Amino acid sequence: xxxxxxxxxxxxxxxxxxxxxxxxxxxxxxxxxxxxxxxxxxxxxxxxxxxxxxxxxxxxxxxxxxxxxxxxxxxxxxxxxxxxxxxxxxxxxxxxxxxxxxxxxxxxxxxxxxxxxxxxxxxxxxxxxxxxxxxxxxxxxxxxxxxxxxxxxxxxxxxxxxxxxxxxxxxxxxxxxxxxxxxxxxxxxxxxxxxxxxxxxxxxxxxxxxxxxxxxxxxxxxxxxxxxxxxxxxxxxxxxxxxxxxxxxxxxxxxxxxxxxxxxxxxxxxxxxxxxxxxxxxxxxxxxxxxxxxxxxxxxxxxxxxxxxxxxxxxxxxxxxxxxxxxxxxxxxxxxxxxxxxxxxxxxxxxxxxxxxxxxxxxxxxxxxxxx
Numbered sequence: 001x002x003x004x005x006x007x008x009x010x011x012x013x014x015x016x017x018x019x020x021x022x023x024x025x026x027x028x029x030x031x032x033x034x035x036x037x038x039x040x041x042x043x044x045x046x047x048x049x050x051x052x053x054x055x056x057x058x059x060x061x062x063x064x065x066x067x068x069x070x071x072x073x074x075x076x077x078x079x080x081x082x083x084x085x086x087x088x089x090x091x092x093x094x095x096x097x098x099x100x101x102x103x104x105x106x107x108x109x110x111x112x113x114x115x116x117x118x119x120x121x122x123x124x125x126x127x128x129x130x131x132x133x134x135x136x137x138x139x140x141x142x143x144x145x146x147x148x149x150x151x152x153x154x155x156x157x158x159x160x161x162x163x164x165x166x167x168x169x170x171x172x173x174x175x176x177x178x179x180x181x182x183x184x185x186x187x188x189x190x191x192x193x194x195x196x197x198x199x200x201x202x203x204x205x206x207x208x209x210x211x212x213x214x215x216x217x218x219x220x221x222x223x224x225x226x227x228x229x230x231x232x233x234x235x236x237x238x239x240x241x242x243x244x245x246x247x248x249x250x251x252x253x254x255x256x257x258x259x260x261x262x263x264x265x266x267x268x269x270x271x272x273x274x275x276x277x278x279x280x281x282x283x284x285x286x287x288x289x290x291x292x293x294x295x296x297x298x299x300x301x302x303x304x305x306x307x308x309x310x311x312x313x314x315x316x317x318x319x320x321x322x323x324x325x326x327x328x329x330x331x332x333x334x335x336x337x338x339x340x341x342x343x344x345x346x347x348x349x350x351x352x353x354x355x356x357x358x359x360x361x362x363x364x365x366x367x368x369x370x371x372x
Contacts, residue, residue: 006307007357010189010350018352019245023195026241036237038217045240046200048247052167053176055202057209060235061216064163064185067199068096070233071159071181072131074211077102082128086116087334088341089135091318093161096183097133104327105129106319108336113277114138114290118146125150131157136165136175138313139191139257139287140278144170144178151179159183162202164287166192167254171281176202186235186243191257191287192250194239253351257286260353264289267362272369274343288313292343293369300345302368308361311346 016023030041042060050058061067077083079101085093087106097104107124110117114137121132132151134142144158151158158179162168165175166184176182184190186198201212214221219230261284265275274292278284290313293299300310317337319329331338347361 005304005309007309007348007361009309009311009346009348011353012188012193012350014352015193015350016188016195019249022245023242026245027238030238030241033237038234039237041237041241041244042235045235045244045247048244049200050202052247052250053174053182053202055177056204057202057206059201059209059212059216060240061183061199061201061212062233062235063197063199064161064183064187065092065096065199066216066231066233067183067185067201068093068133068159068161069099070212070215070231071183071201071203071208072096072100072102072133074208074215075131075157075181077130077157080128081130082126084121084124084129084132086133086135086137087317087319088114088116088337089137089161089318090163090314091321091323092163092185093133093135094318094324102130103128104318104324106334106337108334109340111336113140113279114340115140115142116147118143118150121147121150125154125156129154129156131159133159133161134179135161135163136168138276138290139165139168139285140276141165141168141170141175141178141282141284143279143281148179157181163187163190165285166190167250168285169283177204180205181208186239191254191285192243192246194243196239198235198239198243200235254285256351257349258284260349260358261286261289263355263358264347264349264362267359269366269369273365286349288346289349290344290346292340293345294343296343296345299365299368302371303361303364306364306367308364309348313344313346314341317341 046058081102082105083097088109160179160182162175162182163185168175181203186194215230216233219226219228
């Protein structure tokens with residue numbers, strides 16, 4: 001039996017039980033309402049999240065992958081089209097594109113950060129390119145100004161994957177309001193997490209919202225009358241109500257994450273560890289604190305023996321996954337991403353992690369690194 005780690009990667013029990021009294025009231029309210037699908041709780045959460053992001057609209061959906069897929073589908077992207085995506089991301093970003101029948105066109109990250117490199121986007125555009133799908137990876141907003149300029153010049157859509165960046169800002173504007181539309185995950189470990197799966201879309205485009213609302217509910221606005229061939233991608237009432245409670249403390253929680261991330265950066269030895277660095281134009285919300293180290297797998301194993309649970313985000317880049325072997329990419333196709341994926345290691349981080357636990361992580365990492 002695996003022993004409970006001294007320092008877990010994330011303590012979701014602590015994160016959620018802080019809201020226990022409110023969440024119990026929410027559960028009772030939803031239970032007694034008799035309304036469990038597309039009711040007032042979803043509507044209220046959509047209103048609050050749109051206000052939080054600074055957009056006109058928000059639409060609750062079933063999960064983060066569906067949020068991106070529905071945006072792409074509602075914009076008419078499909079077979080014969082291409083969408084520019086980061087080569088350095090979680091595979092869900094790519095899957096959303098592939099699910100429409102469109103082709104992914106990967107673009108490498110910058111040499112000094114994890115996000116897509118705006119200078120590499122223009123050469124990747126073809127006559128079939130319809131959109132640029134950016135990912136605010138690990139909680140840091142992408143450098144959006146040059147990307148939006150490129151999109152304007154080539155008449156392309158800009159879609160944000162904000163799954164890891166709830167509350168992050170770029171030039172004082174929230175993620176979710178930086179392109180034509182954005183998709184978010186509400187997976188439990190996210191900065192804004194439900195107690196199950198969930199997702200939400202933000203946009204200022206009223207026509208897009210109408211199309212998405214049909215698609216997510218069997219192609220129907222009026223029950224039993226189906227205008228298009230839709231899907232079942234609805235956010236349920238309970239998860240909407242739970243996440244609405246947690247939205248109220250999101251900014252405070254993000255500040256706690258930032259404080260803990262700064263502590264790591266201050267105390268980790270730069271000789272052996274490459275720490276993440278935030279952009280001057282954005283406010284990082286530190287969904288993950290991702291370092292880069294040589295001999296990453298050995299380091300992770302050494303920390304595990306000392307009771308520290310670290311995670312690799314992500315061990316294999318999308319282009320080398322078996323799921324995309326038919327595209328013909330091999331090792332060396334996207335070398336920057338491949339290097340990052342061989343070096344990244346996410347250290348324990350959550351709102352409220354103690355300095356004592358962080359100090360143990362840092363001291364243990366120093367011991368493991370000293371072994372060579």
